[in-house]
Amino acid sequence: MTPKQKLVAFKTILIKEVLRFSRIWVQTIVPPVVTTSLYFVIFGSLIGPRIGDMGGFRYMDYIVPGLIMMAVITNSYANVVSSFYGSKFHHHIEEMLVSPLPNYIIVMGFTAGGIARGMSVGMAVTLVSMAFSDLQVHDLTVLVTIVILTSTLFSLAGLINGVFARSFDDISIVPTFVLTPLTYLGGVFYTIQMLPAFWQKVSMANPILYMVDTFRFGFLGVSDIPVALSYLIVGGFILTLYLYALYLMNVGYGIRK
Amino acid sequence: MTTALSIRDLTKAYANGFQALKGISLEIRKGDFFALLGPNGAGKSTTIGILCSLINKTSGKVEIFGHDIDRDFSAAKMETGLVPQEFNFNVFEPVEEIVVNQAGYFGIERRVGVRRAERYLKQLGLWEKRRCQARELSGGMKRRLMIARALVHEPRLLILDEPTAGVDIEIRRSMWDYLRELNAAGTTIILTTHYLEEAENLCRNIAIIDHGRLIENSSMKELIGKLQVETFVLDLRNPVKTLPKTEPECLRMIDETTLEADIQRGCSINFLFEQLSRQGIEVLSMRNKTNRLEQLFMHMIGNGADGKRKDAA
Numbered sequence: 001m002t003p004k005q006k007l008v009a010f011k012t013i014l015i016k017e018v019l020r021f022s023r024i025w026v027q028t029i030v031p032p033v034v035t036t037s038l039y040f041v042i043f044g045s046l047i048g049p050r051i052g053d054m055g056g057f058r059y060m061d062y063i064v065p066g067l068i069m070m071a072v073i074t075n076s077y078a079n080v081v082s083s084f085y086g087s088k089f090h091h092h093i094e095e096m097l098v099s100p101l102p103n104y105i106i107v108m109g110f111t112a113g114g115i116a117r118g119m120s121v122g123m124a125v126t127l128v129s130m131a132f133s134d135l136q137v138h139d140l141t142v143l144v145t146i147v148i149l150t151s152t153l154f155s156l157a158g159l160i161n162g163v164f165a166r167s168f169d170d171i172s173i174v175p176t177f178v179l180t181p182l183t184y185l186g187g188v189f190y191t192i193q194m195l196p197a198f199w200q201k202v203s204m205a206n207p208i209l210y211m212v213d214t215f216r217f218g219f220l221g222v223s224d225i226p227v228a229l230s231y232l233i234v235g236g237f238i239l240t241l242y243l244y245a246l247y248l249m250n251v252g253y254g255i256r257k
Numbered sequence: 258m259t260t261a262l263s264i265r266d267l268t269k270a271y272a273n274g275f276q277a278l279k280g281i282s283l284e285i286r287k288g289d290f291f292a293l294l295g296p297n298g299a300g301k302s303t304t305i306g307i308l309c310s311l312i313n314k315t316s317g318k319v320e321i322f323g324h325d326i327d328r329d330f331s332a333a334k335m336e337t338g339l340v341p342q343e344f345n346f347n348v349f350e351p352v353e354e355i356v357v358n359q360a361g362y363f364g365i366e367r368r369v370g371v372r373r374a375e376r377y378l379k380q381l382g383l384w385e386k387r388r389c390q391a392r393e394l395s396g397g398m399k400r401r402l403m404i405a406r407a408l409v410h411e412p413r414l415l416i417l418d419e420p421t422a423g424v425d426i427e428i429r430r431s432m433w434d435y436l437r438e439l440n441a442a443g444t445t446i447i448l449t450t451h452y453l454e455e456a457e458n459l460c461r462n463i464a465i466i467d468h469g470r471l472i473e474n475s476s477m478k479e480l481i482g483k484l485q486v487e488t489f490v491l492d493l494r495n496p497v498k499t500l501p502k503t504e505p506e507c508l509r510m511i512d513e514t515t516l517e518a519d520i521q522r523g524c525s526i527n528f529l530f531e532q533l534s535r536q537g538i539e540v541l542s543m544r545n546k547t548n549r550l551e552q553l554f555m556h557m558i559g560n561g562a563d564g565k566r567k568d569a570a
Contacts, residue, residue: 001331005364012361016354023349091345095355095406098309098339099362100331257271257312 001100009101010109017113021079021120028079028117029124032071036125039067040132043189055191057220064129065216066188069150071125073183073208074175076118076151077158080110081171084162093255103249107159107242114155115148122147135219142227143218149234150211154179156241163248163255182208187216192224207237260323261287261414261445262308267317269303269469277303279469280317285447285462287322287413290440292460292477293449294554300469301449302342305418309339321414335363338407342418344399346406348392352383355391356406363410370409377405381435397428404432408439415439416447421455433459453551457481463550465557472557481550488546489526491516494539503532517546 001009021028044060054062087093096106129135137143157174165171186208192200203209210230217223223230249255262285269278278300285291295301306312308319310330319326324333346355353374360370378384381401386394394402400420407415417436421429429452436459440446450456456463456477463480465473473480496513507529509517520526533540 001364008364008366009362012358012367016358019354087347090347091343092347094311094341094345095359096362097311098334098337099359099410100334100364101362102331252313256310257306 001102006102006105009099010105010112013096013106013109014112014116017079017083017110018116020083020113021117028075029121032075032121033124033128036067036071037128039063040129044132055193055220055222057222058133060133061135061220062191062216063189064133064135065219066186066212068122068125068129069147069208069212069215070183070188072118072122072147072151073154073211074179075121076114076154077161077175077179079117080114080155080158081162081165081175083113084110084159085165085168085171088162088165088255089168097255104246107156107245107249110159111152111155111242114158115151118151118155119147122151137219138221139218142214146211146214146218146230146234149231149238150215153207153211153234153238153241156238156245159245160241160248163245163253166254182206183212185209186212187224188212207233210234259287261285261289261321262447263318263320264304265318267304267307267319268315269300269307269312270315277469278307278315278317281466281469281471283464283471283474285445287445288440288443289445289462290436290460291445291447292456292463293447293466294453294456294463295449295466299466301466302418303469304466305339305341305416305447305449308416309337310334335410336413338410338412338415340400340403340407340415340417340420342422344403346391346399346402349390351388352391352394352402353378353387355402356409359406360409365410373409373411374405377408381405382431397424400424401428401432404435413443414445414447418449419451420448421450421452429455453554457550465554467557477550486519486521489518489520489543490546491518491533491543492541494541497538501533501536501538503529 040060043063048059048063051059053059084093161171161174185203186206187203192203192209195203204225210225210233213223213225214227214230214234217227262283264281264283267278267281268276270276281300281304293301293304303312307314308321308326310326319333321333322336324330324336326333350358353371356374356378357367357370360373361367365373374387375384378387381404383394383398383401383405386398391399391402400422404417404420420436421432424432433455436446436448446459448456448460460477462476463473464471490511493514493516497510497516498513500508500510501516507519509519511517518526518529520529530540
């Protein structure tokens with residue numbers, strides 16, 4: 001395939017993915033917006049004033065970046081894992097496998113679809129959050145880059161989960177037992193400075209902490225962790241997951257007999 | 258380039274140790290209409306899966322129009338279109354989108370893909386259904402959708418894995434006409450089917466796979482020529498009480514008004530009618546008991562008349 005043909009193929013997968021989640025927007029876009037709005041109401045408006053300041057900011061302003069990021073993470077992941085596993089389960093992944101598409105285009109196409117869903121939900125949640133807090137943007141470049149990188153990382157993770165999944169149960173295990181706890185413990189609702197020294201060190205092993213913290217820096221201008229270190233770690237994860245996803249596709253794990 | 262498909266010593270062993278292919282070699286000429294037959298589990302779908310990259314081969318070499326599927330997989334796939342046995346499209350997607358997306362996977366610009374989708378959906382009688390979700394189509398329409406999808410990148414080799422399974426006779430015959438037209442226009446076609454009448458009607462050359470080995474590879478004419486005995490069913494005007502005598506003996510009584518006759522290849526059938534006439538037996542109609550290819554096929558894969566599989570040699 002020529003580079004132009006590859007670009008056409010990539011765009012085809014991306015458009016197909018965007019149309020897929022747009023067609024079922026009531027299942028894909030609305031629920032995270034509703035859930036996050038409830039977080040805003042309960043933790044921000046009702047409980048927040050009693051908590052007082054967090055890291056020098058109103059509690060509502062402090063948790064908004066984390067809640068946006070949480071929606072981005074879960075939706076990027078969910079989009080790719082369900083789409084990839086669904087196409088495996090119903091065999092329409094074969095449409096791509098019989099074509100001359102290089103495996104890296106398939107990986108990039110599904111990942112781009114996950115990024116598109118993550119960003120769409122992120123934007124929707126951000127719009128809703130504006131009704132609850134008066135967030136100011138401290139560093140737009142950091143905001144945009146970290147949200148795209150985070151979305152990329154979890155789209156790739158979702159793809160790998162989709163490759164390994166053998167049943168619909170398998171695609172819900174990781175989000176339920178790994179992703180959600182890591183997100184909740186990733187500094188969405190609190191600053192790790194509140195934790196005892198030991199738990200601060202344990203928290204540093206949670207990659208989601210770096211993403212949430214850097215995203216919060218983009219809004220508030222404060223961070224528990226050096227921003228450059230976050231980029232390094234997120235970049236390292238993306239590279240590792242991409243290479244692993246590509247390896248799985250090249251050997252045909254779960255998709256070629 | 259006169260060879261559309263070249264397969265050399267192709268083997269496939271699955272992870273559970275099952276040896277699906279045991280060294281198949283095969284050449285299919287450009288422009289051929291080729292039947293690949295075999296009983297269930299013989300290795301047909303494995304062979305097709307390897308040609309289309311859905312199954313990884315264990316060893317061997319495959320070239321499609323001279324392109325090695327390992328070294329030059331992109332060019333090989335550009336030449337190949339697959340109509341699989343099972344429906345494998347997203348049933349929630351609109352018909353037209355399925356075809357246009359497939360064009361996109363082959364790097365064909367959307368506007369060209371849309372034009373081609375229109376052409377093939379019209380040719381296959383699906384244009385009116387283009388905006389319907391694929392799940393709304395009937396079984397025959399779904400089969401035709403897969404043909405349109407396989408043609409959208411205009412491959413020179415079209416592989417059809419049981420394309421008419423579960424399709425009613427009218428649609429089956431219209432699909433045959435369409436496939437003949439495609440073949441006449443230059444597309445090389447490989448067909449697997451369990452309807453041996455279909456293979457005999459459409460294909461010029463044939464290969465039979467059994468237990469992962471190629472047990473026959475010749476022209477349809479040559480193969481049919483190997484048939485030593487043909488069995489005919491005779492319907493009689495009046496019932497007979499006993500089996501009529503003939504010289505040589507070749508009749509079996511099915512019921513009072515139905516006889517079966519085994520006629521040696523090369524023998525005239527007139528002798529039979531003459532002898533029956535002399536005994537006052539009038540034959541109303543006559544037909545082949547089974548399709549000729551089916552008779553040969555059953556013999557070659559080692560099935561007895563009772564349908565039980567004998568041990569393959």
